[in-house]
Amino acid sequence: MAREDAVQKEKVAIIGSGNWGTAAARIISGNVTRHPNFHSEVKMWVFEEIIEDRALTEIINEQHENIKYLPGFKIPENVIADPDLLNTVRDATILVFVIPHQVLCDQLKGNIHPKAIGISLIKGCDTDETGIRPISLILKEALRIHICTLSGANIANEIAEGKFTETTIGYKIREEGELFKKLFETSYYRVGIINDVIGVEMCGALKNVIAIGAGIIDGLKMGNNTKAAIIRIGLLEMKKFIKMFYKNIKDETFFESCGMADVITSSYGGRNRKVAEAYVTTGKSFEQLEKELLGGQKLQGTLTAKEVCAMISRKGLENEFKLFIAIYRIAFEGLAPNKIFDAIVD
Ligand SMILES: NC(=O)c1ccc[n+]([C@@H]2O[C@H](COP(=O)([O-])OP(=O)(O)OC[C@H]3O[C@@H](n4cnc5c(N)ncnc54)[C@H](O)[C@@H]3O)[C@@H](O)[C@H]2O)c1
Numbered sequence: 304m305a306r307e308d309a310v311q312k313e314k315v316a317i318i319g320s321g322n323w324g325t326a327a328a329r330i331i332s333g334n335v336t337r338h339p340n341f342h343s344e345v346k347m348w349v350f351e352e353i354i355e356d357r358a359l360t361e362i363i364n365e366q367h368e369n370i371k372y373l374p375g376f377k378i379p380e381n382v383i384a385d386p387d388l389l390n391t392v393r394d395a396t397i398l399v400f401v402i403p404h405q406v407l408c409d410q411l412k413g414n415i416h417p418k419a420i421g422i423s424l425i426k427g428c429d430t431d432e433t434g435i436r437p438i439s440l441i442l443k444e445a446l447r448i449h450i451c452t453l454s455g456a457n458i459a460n461e462i463a464e465g466k467f468t469e470t471t472i473g474y475k476i477r478e479e480g481e482l483f484k485k486l487f488e489t490s491y492y493r494v495g496i497i498n499d500v501i502g503v504e505m506c507g508a509l510k511n512v513i514a515i516g517a518g519i520i521d522g523l524k525m526g527n528n529t530k531a532a533i534i535r536i537g538l539l540e541m542k543k544f545i546k547m548f549y550k551n552i553k554d555e556t557f558f559e560s561c562g563m564a565d566v567i568t569s570s571y572g573g574r575n576r577k578v579a580e581a582y583v584t585t586g587k588s589f590e591q592l593e594k595e596l597l598g599g600q601k602l603q604g605t606l607t608a609k610e611v612c613a614m615i616s617r618k619g620l621e622n623e624f625k626l627f628i629a630i631y632r633i634a635f636e637g638l639a640p641n642k643i644f645d646a647i648v649d
């Protein structure tokens with residue numbers, strides 16, 4: 304049966320309310336009122352915290368602004384913030400996952416709508432004894448739902464400002480990819496869809512490692528040519544890694560917004576780049592700089608570098624991924640930042 308017949312009005316729940324989660328809520332809240340497929344109310348799960356004696360949830364619902372993670376941008380009134388995860392997802396037929404991947408929700412198991420499908424906006428991965436596990440796979444297996452992925456050159460604040468942006472949705476079932484396109488696309492946020500769930504997702508995870516490399520180059524005060532070299536070599540390692548470890552990855556994916564374009568934007572404007580630059584110039588740890596520079600937002604790239612390099616080392620492939628390994632050793636093993644050049648000179 305076509306999904307449109309099985310579910311007449313899709314109800315959307317957004318799991319996460321950080322910088323991107325809140326910017327995404329602004330987009331979704333407009334689209335659900337425009338398209339007949341959707342119920343006009345959108346629930347958003349908030350990891351509750353107290354800000355100046357008030358609960359963040361209360362601030363969002365009364366002031367219609369996430370003053371901590373996306374200050375200065377109004378959240379439409381059809382977005383209802385809720386600190387109770389299970390209450391947020393109770394009737395939802397569409398689950399939008401947009402939390403830092405360190406904090407995935409086991410609680411959801413067995414507590415979601417039988418017809419629910421999901422989309423992961425998360426840029427990261429997880430590991431177990433078998434190696435790297437894409438988050439979409441973990442969600443799919445744990446919750447027994449179909450999962451699409453959305454990733455692209457998407458700095459949340461620029462999207463919140465309405466600046467022209469592209470993104471990519473990876474789908475397995477085209478109808479679901481098209482439904483999610485309706486949920487996300489606006490005049491300034493253009494969505495491409497491709498039959499490659501894991502390719503889209505893994506580009507979003509690995510580009511964060513390259514962005515750390517770009518930040519190291521900025522910290523060393525090298526110029527644009529050097530950064531372009533890091534981007535080029537990083538892209539090659541990203542493609543090699545993804546194609547080596549996952550099946551049926553499409554070459555075209557690397558030319559979508561989730562591929563090359565996200566590596567570029569992250570290497571110039573992302574948080575991973577910013578913190579890596581400060582790591583080189585201050586000598587403080589990534590952990591400390593994350594706290595000092597990001598106002599509660601989270602870095603994804605350091606953990607991903609650790610996970611990716613553990614997998615590379617386990618397989619004895621260090622010589623195939625010299626840049627990823629150098630970035631990891633600079634970030635975690637005290638390797639001097641200028642040693643990054645040893646990885647990019649043949
Ligand atoms: N910010 C961006 O520009 C951007 C763009 C595209 C994709 N992403 C990806 O989206 C995902 C979410 O990032 P974000 O920018 O929305 O988040 P963020 O880094 O701005 O915010 C951190 C969020 O984590 C929550 N949190 C902190 N500790 C928690 C805990 N123990 N349990 C549950 N939640 C907790 C906070 O409440 C906050 O909502 C990440 O995978 C990120 O890589 C971010």
Ligand SMILES: O=P(O)(O)OC[C@H](O)CO
Nearest residue numbers: 455456457458573574575
């Ligand atoms: O700020 P970053 O480094 O987490 O990157 C943000 C987005 O993923 C850019 O597309």
